Amino acid sequence: MAVADERPIGFGRMKRKEDPRFIRGQGNYVDDIRLPGMLYGAALRSPLAHARIVSIDTSAALQHPKVRAVITGKDLEGHGLAWMPTLSADTQAVLATDKVRFQGQEVAFVVADDHYAARDALELIDVEYDPLPVVVDPRKALDPDAPVIRDDKEGQTDNHIFDWQAGDEAEAERVFADADVVVVTQEIPYQRVHPCPLETCGAVADYDGVTGKLRLWCTTQAPHAHRTLYALVAGLPEHKIQVIAPDIGGGFGNKVPIYPGYVCSIVASIATGKPVKWVEDRTENLTSTGFARDYVMRGKIAADRDGKIRGLRVDVIADHGAFNAAAQPTKYPAGFFHVFTGSYDLEAAYCTVRGVYTNKAPGGIAYRCSFRVTEAAYLVERMVDLLADELEIDPAELRLKNFIRADQFPYTTKTGWTYDSGDYETTMREAMRIAGYEELLREQAEKRARGEYMGIGMSFFTETVGAGPRAMMDIAGLGMADGAELRLHPTGKAVLRISVETQGQGHETTFAQIVAEELGIPPEDVEVVHGDTDQTPFGLGTYGSRSTPVSGAATAMVARKVRDKARLIASAALEVAPDDLEWEKGRWFVKGDPEKGQTIQELALASHGSLELPEGVEGHLDAEAVYNPPNLTYPYGAYICVVDIDPGTGEVKVRRFVAVDDCGVRINPMVVEGQIHGGLAEGVGIALMQHVAFDEQGNCLSGSLMDYLVPSSMEVPDWELGETVTPSPHHPIGAKGVGESANVGSPPAVINAVVDALAPFGVRHVDMPATPARVWAAIQGGTPR
């Protein structure tokens, strides 16, 4: 629906302020930046998944007429930069010194006059490797004969990283031991996937040897956190580091970590005295940067025969790759996986997660989800469907029977989360209404009678987003509170500076709308400054759906501070006590005398003028705020997917997809719907197509978009959206965050639909991605009933 005519002063549909530059090709992405004298870097990568480095000969590359420098791990070692810390308190090689530990690992870095020459020179580097045995399957990583991947770590004698658990094991086992319950178990892997933003990762580093200032344009979702880490790692003074995230071509979690290429660009700029650009290609992006998921989950669910779910347990083997570079709050090595009890009121729950090293790329990043929430939602929503099948109860009815009721909120789960608000039944029934659930069941019955394979799948997810309360949550020691600064110029136009930044979500529009809602300034009069550490207040960045829950809250709070200050100025201007003033959007006026008042723009001018201000009120109209969230927010939704399967080919066609999201208050419904559409497409891709696969030697089999399949326009249906609105009680504007919901909620709906379609063949589970080959094999291996 077109939005051309709407110009809200506050929340509502509104065209995006970002769009005019993008539709003209005037975006400014990292690869668009060119500086005088700029050189180009390229990384040499390991062809082997596990091998000792015997020697590296760079002499021929250095002879290349356009090559300015070749950097190896040995060179970095001298400066203490061969290794860098990860976001999970592990270390990661910047350039390999002793061994390579995954295929695609960075071994050397060439700097040349242009990027074709840099690539040419990579061919001239001669590395001798001594191959080692490889660990690919995380289930075998702790076998006694498994080679130790991280022998660089003192005391590390196997491939174990951590063991973590949540919930009450004794309580869970007591429920499972109850003679009256039905118990269903299932191994449910969540395959390794890659976020694959359309823009790959890259950086332009520009070090000024005279001033000592480092400017780094970088594809980062967390510029402030990166700046601090560079200061800590490289020993550069933090006030001399400026990290700039210009326009970013999608992130989805892939651009949260610091990658060796960024560090090499910085080192190369310092070494050559020139700006250095490094932009990876698609294969490098897919094979070496942050992957997601790779959880092997073994679920166990218990319920009474009448369908009352009582207990849930899951034991996970988590494949973290060669370096534990998962991005998540420090105290949660498995992220927020312990939200796996989902939307249900259970008696007992328990989970264990065992993290292991394998010879694969590092990552474990939160791909369009809050830390491991996607894995959790998939697990519980598959288990509930398996249970429904076992009990022969309709999956919608089973869910409705077990939901946390609206009157139970705030609700504390058996693993310790306190859900803020919800009315799950209403949202579920709305999805069923839009989908025409009863009619779908009738249609399916008719088709089954004709030998056609139609499936109806649903999921009901609850996310835990907006990390987080700083007493509980930090990344690399940095608390997860975010700042905002708001300044009104004398003419009433405003500049908002925020810690988070857009990778497509539209912050320049929606954050202006928050200010507009709070102050009554038209959003077009609010300039949103973001993505530049020299120009914005500190904060942890954009991921885990935290922009609106954390930084959006900071924006509302800073606007309220400005409004309060404007009240004091208005009291001076109107010569009344502040308590005698009343606010209407955009204006303070005298109670009982609405004609007598001043607009926020008039007050902005007065604050800069000669008006005598009340005692204690400084001039100008501006404020700062840091928002420390008191709790996370818990968006949720009900999704229903309809698929048709060709039993001859195993091809799955997603015919319909209904998504009813409740993300609390919606700032710009157009943007919210766009976020949901995008998340749904990625979720369908994960369920049916996306898989980072390896052979037994650790060769990555999905290193290009010919092998790593993401959805095109042909694989997605016409999304059907609905909404319910249950505001978050603790968030200043009642918003919960929505950018990732659809990617969390959609994979189980698709797989539940696939399994439902295959029920006549006796199939009870199909692993993701449900490719034609897998579906066909499931049909062949099933037991017809």
Added chain:
Amino acid sequence: MQINLTVNGEQRSAEAEPRTLLVHFLREQLGLTGTHWGCDTSNCGACVVLLDGAPVKSCTTLAAMAEGQDVRTVEGLERDGQLDPVQQGFVEEHGLQCGFCTPGMLLTARALLDANPHPTDEEIKVAISGQICRCTGYKNIVAAIHWAAEHAEEVTA
């Protein structure tokens, strides 16, 4: 070698290695960074430009192959301060988010509408099926192209 071509109606010449890809020639030699590069395998379509009116992937076209031809990039869609309807349609229907796939999508849409002024949903989906968008889930891109078809003559901003 010297490569001569017409870009957005202007005669342009520049020196480049014979192996230079058209996408790099446009971006590096001519400074037209609106054309993006997104994959190595001709799958993503971020690099689509019009070559003599037909959409091509400029990452798998040598610049030398465009010698003497007419190239149109995203920078050439707006004419005399007048947006092309496809540009306006993407704004109206929220057909873009991060903007990285947008230039290629716009050019494919332009070529489609030139050949077929009133395409169906299916025809639009097929036309953009060689291009990847990771943000929008495609629904609003389809709507944006419909918008452009319906407003072929009346774009103002």
